[in-house]
Amino acid sequence: MTHTLHRQGIPENLGDDYVILAMSAKGINEAGSAEKLREVLRLALRHEPVNAGDMKTGNILEKTAEEIIERVTDTSIVHVVFNDLDAVVQVLGELKSADLGVSIVISGLFSGTRECCQSAGLELAPHTVEYSLGVWGAKERLPDEQVLQLSTMCGHGMVSFNLVTRMVEEMAAGRLTSEEAALQLAEPCVCGIFNPARAARLLREMASNEPVSGRRHGTACLRGAEL
Secondary structure, three states, rough: OOOOOOOOOOOOHOOOOOOEEEEEEOOOOOOOHHHHHHHHHHHHHOOOOEEEEEEOOOOOOOOOOOHHOOOOOOEEEEEEEOOOOOHHHHHHHHHHHHHHOEEEEEEHHHHHHHHHHHHHOOOOEEEOOEEEOOOOHHHHOOOOOHHHHHHHOOOOOOOOOHHHHHHHHHHHHOOOOOOHHHHHHHOOOOOOOOOOHHHHHHHHHHHOOOOOOOOOOOOOOOEEEEE
């Protein structure tokens, strides 16, 4: 299970949110894989992702791409986020040609991930599909669905609910633009899987529909990861 699967939302606001991640397998091809993972980042960064990173170093919003690439190790998991399906297709096609021998995962809506894989010339039937079943338990303790759509873009929960509502308040007071607020939310997500472009759009919607409730409503759309 990958931490990129748990983004909440609806198809209309998840359709431009795709994460590609690469990793080696412990005990199988881990030794000497650092340079292969660096090449994944180099290749993907040429296609102008909205975010990228390695949890050992940080994301490109707080570190330089060169620093992140330099510090990649055999045990790193590198991540790249796109809001353009054409870019995803190009990256997957180039990764197929490069044949680096590390695991590549694309995470997003099932329809979009399948389309990208097929357009890139990959197998029509992926060998593995993972999906999130949503949230179980005392869901009444969760915040509003709008808050969750933003906070769940960090799969390790580093973007707090209170920070999201604070950013909306700052925007309403005219102290931050939606883009500035989105970058502040993205910084704590060390892995670099937070999508600031989607966040800016969601923040504008939240600011126009104040106040933000502390109660959850609506249903989440399932995301999938194809390997």
